Amino acid sequence: MTISARVHYATLALIELALRQPEKTPVAVREITRRHGIPGPFLVQILRTLRSAGWVQSVRGSQGGYRLAVEPADLTLLEIAEAVGCPESNCQTDATDTPANQMVHEVWDAASEASRAVLARTTLAEIAARTAEGDAVMFYI
Amino acid sequence: MTISARVHYATLALIELALRQPEKTPVAVREITRRHGIPGPFLVQILRTLRSAGWVQSVRGSQGGYRLAVEPADLTLLEIAEAVGCPESNCQTDATDTPANQMVHEVWDAASEASRAVLARTTLAEIAARTAEGDAVMFYI
């Protein structure tokens, strides 16, 4: 499981937006980068992806920024990871389709499915709430 | 879950060796590459790693090759993947250790732990046996 910085940053940003959803003014990119130490224009690039996915809404002009466009409870970490991260773990069957090859593929698929299941059952709302509490949380395997 | 070709090839080679363990003569690299379409000298590089890990034994000279050095039932896919693949998913705590950061890290860790659990409970013996079955089936087609 590679936790590409891209996905990590995206999640951080979304948590920030989720926590500040009650505010009426949108949150500026600058603020998020300062808060979480995310390299400036890189976050912009990520937010662009999130926008075209429909998770966030951008407000231009002065006093502009970003705002969450969906319910945090409806957004799972899996969706975030897949939208922003690697371009789909393409499980195309190789040309050399020996039985050994198939077996190995099956195991890899099972493993990746297991980790995806964990991400699929964690919502943004959940992780944002826990962040707010500052609580130590146990995630069961 | 990235299934680096390195790990994939390593597993394929080990399956081959496991299946031919009863033979007295070691298996030549050339043969393995032909069977599974693995690029020649790349497999050598991988086998070197497997050797220094102690999983396989090399026999030099003519009639030489590789031979499994452990019981297939004692070797899990997790061990293989970690020995040959990425250099440990280094989960170093970032300098900016905000609560959000910690939360996100916890989820990633849980996810990666889930997939590792799958690999940890699959042994080489198991996957080799299943491959053998598949081979038998193919024989009749």
Place this chain on the structure above:
DNA sequence: ACCATACTTGACTAATCGGATCAACTTTCT
């Protein structure tokens, strides 16, 4: 003894990817 076979070692190249940056432009608030 000799030669073909096969592993050993170490360095080396090529392509891809993730991370990050820049510059020029548009929109909106005051």
Place this chain on the structure above:
DNA sequence: AGAAAGTTGATCCGATTAGTCAAGTATGGT
């Protein structure tokens, strides 16, 4: 008008992966 923000597209760098080469060494068969 001017400052503050986001928008877009091009680009760059460094690390990692995949894959290669060549010179060397050991072994078995004849």
